Amino acid sequence: xxxxxxxxxxxxxxxxxxxxxxxxxxxxxxxxxxxxxxxxxxxxxxxxxxxxxxxxxxxxxxxxxxxxxxxxxxxxxxxxxxxxxxxxxxxxxxxxxxxxxxxxxxxxxxxxxxxxxxxxxxxxxxxxxxxxxxxxxxxxxxxxxxxxxxxxxxxxxxxxxxxxxxxxxxxxxxxxxxxxxxxxxxxxxxxxxxxxxxxxxxxxxxxxxxxxxxxxxxxxxxxxxxxxxxxxxxxxxxxxxxxxxxxxxxxxxxxxxxxxxxxxxxxxxxxxxxxxxxxxxxxxxxxxxxxxxxxxxxxxxxxxxxxxxxxxxxxxxxxxxxxxxxxxxxxxxxxxxxxxxxxxxxxxxxxxxxxxxxxxxxxxxxxxxxxxxxxxxxxx
Amino acid sequence: xxxxxxxxxxxxxxxxxxxxxxxxxxxxxxxxxxxxxxxxxxxxxxxxxxxxxxxxxxxxxxxxxxxxxxxxxxxxxxx
Numbered sequence: 001x002x003x004x005x006x007x008x009x010x011x012x013x014x015x016x017x018x019x020x021x022x023x024x025x026x027x028x029x030x031x032x033x034x035x036x037x038x039x040x041x042x043x044x045x046x047x048x049x050x051x052x053x054x055x056x057x058x059x060x061x062x063x064x065x066x067x068x069x070x071x072x073x074x075x076x077x078x079x080x081x082x083x084x085x086x087x088x089x090x091x092x093x094x095x096x097x098x099x100x101x102x103x104x105x106x107x108x109x110x111x112x113x114x115x116x117x118x119x120x121x122x123x124x125x126x127x128x129x130x131x132x133x134x135x136x137x138x139x140x141x142x143x144x145x146x147x148x149x150x151x152x153x154x155x156x157x158x159x160x161x162x163x164x165x166x167x168x169x170x171x172x173x174x175x176x177x178x179x180x181x182x183x184x185x186x187x188x189x190x191x192x193x194x195x196x197x198x199x200x201x202x203x204x205x206x207x208x209x210x211x212x213x214x215x216x217x218x219x220x221x222x223x224x225x226x227x228x229x230x231x232x233x234x235x236x237x238x239x240x241x242x243x244x245x246x247x248x249x250x251x252x253x254x255x256x257x258x259x260x261x262x263x264x265x266x267x268x269x270x271x272x273x274x275x276x277x278x279x280x281x282x283x284x285x286x287x288x289x290x291x292x293x294x295x296x297x298x299x300x301x302x303x304x305x306x307x308x309x310x311x312x313x314x315x316x317x318x319x320x321x322x323x324x325x326x327x328x329x330x331x332x333x334x335x336x337x338x339x340x341x342x343x344x345x346x347x348x349x350x351x352x353x354x355x356x357x358x359x360x361x362x363x364x365x366x367x368x369x370x371x372x373x374x375x376x377x378x379x380x
Numbered sequence: 381x382x383x384x385x386x387x388x389x390x391x392x393x394x395x396x397x398x399x400x401x402x403x404x405x406x407x408x409x410x411x412x413x414x415x416x417x418x419x420x421x422x423x424x425x426x427x428x429x430x431x432x433x434x435x436x437x438x439x440x441x442x443x444x445x446x447x448x449x450x451x452x453x454x455x456x457x458x459x
Contacts, residue, residue, distance in 0.1 A: 152406035157397050190427055193399035215436050217405060231409070232436050262410065271390065290392040290403040327394055347394030 002029045002313045003097055005088055008104035008250075009035025009063045010043075012298030013283030014376035016102050019306040021068035022378060029313050031070060033063075034088065036077040040066055041127075042371055044295065047334075049130035049158055050137055051170045056127045065271055066376045069307055078105065078252045083277050090201050100279050100309050103258075103265055105250035107155050107285035113246040114150050116221030121150065121228075124163065136240060137170070142179030143239030146228055149187055151246025153264075154286050155293035156335045158343070160184075161192060161201055164356055165336035168208045182209075182234065185216035186246040196353055197333065197343065204335050216242060216308060223322070249286050264288035269347070270324040272305050281305045292329045299375055300328040332364040340364050381454060383444060387415035388429060393422040393450050401429050404455060416442065422450040430455070454458050 004020055006013045017033040024031070039060040048054035062065055064073055075289065077091035078183055081101075088096045101346070109125055111118040114182050117152040122352045124130040166183050184191065184205060190198040191205065205212055219231040229235050248254070249263020259272045264276045265282035269289055274280040284298035291297060307323035310316075327347030334340045339356035340363075354360075374380045392400035394438050400421035407417040419430075427444070430453045434441040442454035 105385070152402055152409065153398060187405055188399070188401045193397050193402055195425065217409065245416060281443070281452045290390050290395040290398065292397045329397070343397075347397050372402060 002099040004029050004031045004099035004100045005096055006033045006102045007108055009040055010106050011295035013104035014040055014066055015302045015378045017071045018068045018378035019302055021070040023310050026070055032072045035063055038063055038075045045368055046124045046130040046176045047162055050124050050133040056131060070285040080252055103282040103286055104284050105286050109245040110248050115225045120221045120223035121243040123242055123244055141349045142176055144181045145240045146183045146236055147242045148185035148216055148218055148239035150243035153293055154244045157292050158331055162334040185212040187217045189214045194351060196298050214224045228253050272301055272325055296330045301325050314359035386418045391420045393420055400426050407423055408457050413457050416454055416456050418452050418454045420447050420450050420452050432457040
C-alpha cells in the first residue's frame with residue numbers, strides 16, 4: 001500500500017486529498033493531509049471585510065468537515081522535509097513517511113521585509129489585517145489613500161485593483177469620496193499585467209478620478225512622515241496606505257533542495273513535478289511558476305497531479321500529453337458599481353474579458369458561497 | 381552574450397499574469413548587485429517594457445536574444 005502525503009490544508013491541499021481519496025481505494029493508498037491549522041480559509045472573501053460587506057467569521061470552516069472519510073488529517077506544522085529518507089517531520093516531533101508527496105503549503109505574508117511597512121501600512125490579505133483596516137476605514141474622514149504592491153510575488157493579482165474600485169464605491173456611499181484622493185500604484189508600466197485588463201481598468205480609473213502612478217516598486221515607508229518611497233525614486237505622501245505585503249513560501253522550504261531561497265518549489269510548468277525529485281509535486285501558491293498565485297490555479301492543477309499519482313500508485317504509464325497543466329486560471333474581477341468581469345486564460349491564450357456586468361458580479365458572489373460545496377471537496 | 385553568466389533565469393513564456401516584467405522585477409529586487417537575471421518572454425511588449433523599467437530603476441540592460449521560440453532578456457542588477 002502506498003503512502004501519499006499532502007502538505008497544506010488550503011484550496012490546493014484539500015482538493016488534492018479529496019481527489020485522491022475519491023479515485024484510490026483504501027487498499028491502494030493511505031492518504032494523509034498535514035495542515036498547520038484546523039481551519040480551511042476562503043481568502044478571497046477578505047477583500048470585502050474592510051468595507052463591512054462580509055463577516056470574517058464566515059470565511060473559515062473546519063478543515064475536517066471538508067475532507068473525504070479516507071483522508072487522515074494531522075493538524076501540525078511541518079518542521080522539515082527529508083527527501084532522501086522520504087519523511088516529513090512535524091512540529092510535534094512526529095515523523096511521517098511518504099511514497100508520494102504533494103506540497104501545497106501556500107504563500108505567506110512577510111511585511112517585515114519592507115522597512116516601515118508593518119508599522120505604517122494596512123492590507124486585507126489576512127483576517128486580522130482586514131479587520132484592522134475595517135476599523136481604520138470606520139474612522140476615516142478624508143485624505144489620501146495610497147494603494148500598491150509591497151513586494152513580489154503576491155497572491156491574487158487582481159485583488160489590489162478590485163480593492164481600489166470597491167474603495168471608490170465605499171467612499172461614495174459614505175459621502176467621503178469628494179474629500180478623498182485615491183492613488184493607485186503598480187510595479188510595471190501599466191495598471192495591470194494583462195493588457196486587455198489594464199486597458200479596461202485604466203478607463204474606469206480615469207472615469208472615477210483615481211490617480212495612477214506606474215513603475216512604482218515600494219522600497220520603504222517612513223511611518224513618521226507617512227511617505228512611501230519607490231525604488232524608482234518616487235515619494236508619495238499618504239493618510240492611509242494599503243500595500244500588499246511581500247510573500248514567501250513556507251519556512252521549511254527556504255533554501256530546501258526542492259525550492260529556492262524564498263521557498264518557491266521548482267516544478268515543471270506542465271507536470272508540476274519537482275525538477276529534482278520525481279516523487280514530489282507542488283501545486284498552488286507554493287510553486288515557483290511565474291503564473292497567478294490564486295486558488296483557481298490550484299483548482300486546475302489538482303487533477304493534473306492526481307492523475308499522475310494515481311498512475312504511479314497503479315504502476316500505469318501515462319500517454320505523452322496526458323495529465324499536463326496548460327496554465328489555466330479563471331478569476332473574477334470586480335470593477336465597482338456591482339459590476340464584474342471574468343478572466344479566463346492559459347499558457348497559450350490571454351484573457352479577453354467581456355464588458356463588466358451585474359450578472360458576473362452576482363456570479364462572483366454566488367461562487368463565494370458555492371465554493372465550500374464545490375471546490376475543496378473536489379466536486380467540480 | 382556568451383560571456384555573461386546568468387545568476388537566475390525564469391521561463392515566463394505564456395505567463396500573462398503576473399507577466400515577464402513583474403517576474404524580472406521580482407528576481408532583480410531579490411538579488412545582489414552585480415548578479416545577472418534573465419527572463420524568457422513570449423510577450424511582444426517585453427521588447428519595450430523591460431528596457432524601460434531597467435532604465436527607470438537604474439540597472440543595466442544587457443540585451444536580448446532568441447530562446448525557446450521566444451526572447452531572452454538579460455539584466456544586471458546595478459544598485
